[in-house]
Amino acid sequence: xxxPALELIGLKKSFGKAEIIxxxxxxxxxxxxxxxxxxxxxxxxxxxxxxTARFAPTAGTVKLHGENLAGxxxxxxxxxxxxxxxxxxxxxxxxxxxENVRCALLxxxxxxxxxxxxxxxxxxxxxxxxAILDQINLLERRNLPAGTLSYAEQRALEIGxxxxxGADVIMLDEPTAxxxxxxTDYITDLILKVTAGKTLIMVEHxxxxxFGLADRISVLxxxxxxATGKPADxxxxxxxxxxxxxxxxxxxx
Amino acid sequence: MTVSDPKHDVPEGxxxxxxxxxxxxxxxxxxxxxxxTMTLAPWLIAILVLVFLPAVFTNNSALTIxxxxxxxxxxxxxxxxxxxxxxxLSFGHAVYAGVGGFACMHIMNMSDFFESIPLVILPIFGGLxxxxxxxxxxxxxxxxxxxxxxxISLGVxxxxxxxxxxxxxxxxxxxxISGDRTYAxxxxxxxxxxxxxxxxxxxxxxxxxxxxxxxxxxxxxxxxANAVRDNPERAEFLGYSSRWVRYYSFIASGFFCGIAxxxxxxxxxxxxxxxxxxxxxGVILLVTFLGxxxxxxxxxxxxxxxxxxxxxxxxxxxLWAFYAGVLFVATVMFFPGGLAGLIMMHVxxxxxxxxxxxxxxxxxxxxxxxxxxxxxxxxxxMTFHFRHAATGDDEMTLFWTTFNSHDVLPWVIAIAITVxxxxxxxxxxxxxxxxxxxxNTAGGAS
Numbered sequence: 001x002x003x004p005a006l007e008l009i010g011l012k013k014s015f016g017k018a019e020i021i022x023x024x025x026x027x028x029x030x031x032x033x034x035x036x037x038x039x040x041x042x043x044x045x046x047x048x049x050x051x052t053a054r055f056a057p058t059a060g061t062v063k064l065h066g067e068n069l070a071g072x073x074x075x076x077x078x079x080x081x082x083x084x085x086x087x088x089x090x091x092x093x094x095x096x097x098x099e100n101v102r103c104a105l106l107x108x109x110x111x112x113x114x115x116x117x118x119x120x121x122x123x124x125x126x127x128x129x130x131a132i133l134d135q136i137n138l139l140e141r142r143n144l145p146a147g148t149l150s151y152a153e154q155r156a157l158e159i160g161x162x163x164x165x166g167a168d169v170i171m172l173d174e175p176t177a178x179x180x181x182x183x184t185d186y187i188t189d190l191i192l193k194v195t196a197g198k199t200l201i202m203v204e205h206x207x208x209x210x211f212g213l214a215d216r217i218s219v220l221x222x223x224x225x226x227a228t229g230k231p232a233d234x235x236x237x238x239x240x241x242x243x244x245x246x247x248x249x250x251x252x253x
Numbered sequence: 254m255t256v257s258d259p260k261h262d263v264p265e266g267x268x269x270x271x272x273x274x275x276x277x278x279x280x281x282x283x284x285x286x287x288x289x290t291m292t293l294a295p296w297l298i299a300i301l302v303l304v305f306l307p308a309v310f311t312n313n314s315a316l317t318i319x320x321x322x323x324x325x326x327x328x329x330x331x332x333x334x335x336x337x338x339x340x341x342l343s344f345g346h347a348v349y350a351g352v353g354g355f356a357c358m359h360i361m362n363m364s365d366f367f368e369s370i371p372l373v374i375l376p377i378f379g380g381l382x383x384x385x386x387x388x389x390x391x392x393x394x395x396x397x398x399x400x401x402x403x404x405i406s407l408g409v410x411x412x413x414x415x416x417x418x419x420x421x422x423x424x425x426x427x428x429x430i431s432g433d434r435t436y437a438x439x440x441x442x443x444x445x446x447x448x449x450x451x452x453x454x455x456x457x458x459x460x461x462x463x464x465x466x467x468x469x470x471x472x473x474x475x476x477x478a479n480a481v482r483d484n485p486e487r488a489e490f491l492g493y494s495s496r497w498v499r500y501y502s503f504i505a506s507g508f509f510c511g512i513a514x515x516x517x518x519x520x521x522x523x524x525x526x527x528x529x530x531x532x533x534x535g536v537i538l539l540v541t542f543l544g545x546x547x548x549x550x551x552x553x554x555x556x557x558x559x560x561x562x563x564x565x566x567x568x569x570x571x572l573w574a575f576y577a578g579v580l581f582v583a584t585v586m587f588f589p590g591g592l593a594g595l596i597m598m599h600v601x602x603x604x605x606x607x608x609x610x611x612x613x614x615x616x617x618x619x620x621x622x623x624x625x626x627x628x629x630x631x632x633x634x635m636t637f638h639f640r641h642a643a644t645g646d647d648e649m650t651l652f653w654t655t656f657n658s659h660d661v662l663p664w665v666i667a668i669a670i671t672v673x674x675x676x677x678x679x680x681x682x683x684x685x686x687x688x689x690x691x692x693n694t695a696g697g698a699s
Contacts, residue, residue, distance in 0.1 A: 052490065054486075073489070073494065074486075074489040074490055075488075075489045075490070075491075075492050075493055075494045078489070078490050078491060078492040079492045083490065083491075084490055086487075090484065090486065090487045090490075091484070091487065092479070092480050092483040092484050092487065093483065093484075094479075094483050095479060095480065095483060099476070099479075102476070103476060103477060103480045103488070103491060104491050106473045106476065106477065106491075106492075106493075107491060107492030107493060108492065111473035112473070113473070113474045113477075113497060113498070113501055114472060114473045114474060115469060115472040115473070115474045115475065115501070115505070116472070117472055117473055118468065118471045118472060119471055119472065119473060119476055120471055161487070161491070165491060165492060
C-alpha cells in the first residue's frame with residue numbers, strides 16, 4: 001500500500017480537563033474525497049485545527065505524505081502541500097478579489113519574500129490568478145473588494161484561495177454552511193471541479209453534499225471516530241444510526 | 254458522482270449569478286477597496302512641481318519650509334509602510350529617523366572620511382543605520398501586531414530617547430551633535446553652501462525614496478504586508494509567516510526613516526534629543542493619519558498640510574498646536590480616511606461626470622461653515638488673549654483688525670459670526686447631502 005496522503009495516529013487534544021479529541025486514528029489515501037461528519041461539538045473543527053497546526057495536539061502524530069508535521073507552523077505545513085479553508089469565511093476583505101487569489105499564488109510560484117519583483121508585471125501571477133477566478137466563476141468580480149461580494153461568492157473565493165497554491169491535500173471546513181439549496185449545489189459542483197485529482201478532506205453538515213461528494217466518510221462523535229467507510233456502509237452502520245445519522249437522515253427526508 | 258456534468262454546470266452558474274448582491278457598475282463599490290496603485294502621470298507632475306517650486310518661492314525661509322516638508326514626506330511615507338500597509342501602529346518611530354540622523358552627524362564629524370565622500374550619498378548611511386536598528390528591534394517587536402507591537406515600540410522609543418542623555422558620546426547629551434555639511438567632497442563643484450542646493454539634494458532623495466517605497470508596495474512582500482495587515486491567519490495558511498512579512502516591512506521602513514534622518518542632518522546640521530523623543534513619534538503618527546493611511550499618497554498630503562500648519566500658522570498664532578489637535582481629532586472622528594480619503598471620495602462623482610453638481614451645494618454649506626469656524630477660532634483667540642495677555646495689554650489684532658479684547662462689541666460680533674456661519678451651514682447641509690447622493694448615483698439627469 002502506498003503512503004497515505006494524510007495519516008493521523010492517536011491524535012488527542014484536551015483544553016484543560018475537557019478532552020475534545022480522544023484518540024483519532026485515520027488514514028486518508030491519495031486523491032480520496034473524505035468527509036468528516038458528526039453532531040455539533042463532536043470536535044470536527046478542532047480536528048481540522050490540529051491537522052493544520054492552528055492548535056498543537058496534546059498527544060499523537062499527524063503525517064502528511066508520510067512526513068511527521070509535529071512542531072511545524074501553519075505556514076510551513078502549507079508549503080508542504082496542505083491547504084485549508086475555514087468555517088467562518090476567512091479572506092482578505094479589503095483587497096480586491098483578484099488580489100486575494102494572487103496573494104494565494106505568490107508562495108507557490110516561488111516569489112517568497114521577494115522585494116525585487118513587481119507583481120503587476122508578472123504574467124504567471126496575473127494569468128494564474130485569472131485562471132483560478134475563471135474556475136470559481138468570479139472573473140467578473142475581479143476588481144471588487146472581496147468584502148463586498150455576496151456570502152456565496154465569498155465562500156467560492158475562499159475555496160479559490162485554498163486551491164490556488166496548488167496544494168494536493170485540500171481541507172474544507174463546512175464549505176456550504178449557511179447557504180441556500182441553489183448555492184449549495186453550486187458550491188458542491190465547484191468543489192468537485194477544482195479538487196479533481198486531489199485529496200479532499202471536508203467537514204460538512206449537509207448530508208446531501210456529503211453523500212454526493214465523498215468516497216469515504218468518517219463519523220466523529222465526542223472526539224472519537226465511531227465509523228469510517230464507504231457512504232453506503234456508514235449509512236448502514238448501526239452505531240452511526242444510533243449516535244447521529246438516523247436523526248440527521250430523517251431530517252433530510 | 255466524481256465528474257460534474259457540464260450541462261448541469263451552466264444553468265447553475267447562471268442562476269447563481271442572478272443572486273449576486275454587488276454591482277460592479279457602481280464605482281462607489283469599487284472605490285471601497287482603497288488603493289495603493291498610482292499611474293505614472295502624478296509622479297511626473299510632482300517631480301516637475303518640485304523642480305520649479307523654487308522659481309515661485311524664492312526666499313530662503315520658503316526653501317526651508319519646503320525642505321522640512323520633503324523630509325516629513327519621506328518620514329511619513331516610511332511610517333505608513335508600517336501603519337497603512339502593514340497594519341502596525343508604532344509609537345516610537347522617531348528613533349529610527351533620529352538614529353539615522355545622528356549617525357550622519359557623526360560621519361560629518363569624521364573629517365577624513367567625510368571629505369572623501371560627496372554629501373549627496375550621506376543619507377544612505379542614515380538609512381543603513383536606521384535599518385540596522387530596525388533589524389535589532391524588529392527581531393522581537395514584530396512577533397505580533399496590535400497592542401503588543403505598539404507597546405514594544407513605545408517602550409523602545411522611550412528607552413532610546415532616554416539613552417540620549419546617558420550615552421553622551423553618541424547622542425551628545427542635551428546639546429545634541431552638530432556638524433558642517435560643507436566639509437564633504439564637492440559634488441560636481443557644488444558645496445551645498447546655499448539653501449537652494451540643499452533643496453535640490455533633498456527633493457532628489459524625496460523622489461528616489463518615494464518611488465522606491467511605492468515600488469516596494471508592488472512587490473510580493475509588499476503585497477503580503479497588506480494581506481498580513483488584513484488577516485494574518487489567512488496569510489499563514491497561504492504559506493507566509495506573518496512575522497517575517499512584518500519584520501521585512503519593519504526593516505524597510507527603518508531604512509527610509511533613516512534616510513529622512515540623514516536629510517534632517519544635512520538640512521539642519523544638528524540633531525538633538527528632540528529628534529528621538531515620543532513627541533516627534535507622535536507628530537509623525539499625526540501627520541500620517543491626517544493625510545490618510547489607506548492611500549499611498551496620503552502621507553504626502555498629510556506632511557504638506559501639517560508642515561504648513563506648523564510653519565505658516567505658527568507665525569500668526571501661538572495656538573497652532575491647538576488647532577492641529579482639533580483637526581486631528583476631527584479627522585479621526587469624521588474622516589478616518591484622512592485628507593486623501595476625502596479627496597478620493599470624489600472620484601466616483603468625477604467618473605460619473607456629476608462633480609459639477611456639487612460645486613454650488615459645497616459653496617452654500619462650506620463657505621458659511623468656514624466663516625463660522627473662523628468666528629469660533631476668533632473666540633478662542635480672544636479668550637486666550639483675555640486670560641493670558643499681560644495686564645494693561647488689552648489691544649489685540651485678529652484678521653487684520655485691532656481691537657480691545659475687554660470690550661463687549663468684538664465678542665458680540667465674533668459670537669454672531671460663529672452662530673450665523675454655522676447656522677447657515679447646518680440649514681444647507683441637507684441639500685448638500687442630497688446633491689452628494691445624486692452625484693454618486695449612476696443614471697438620471699445630471
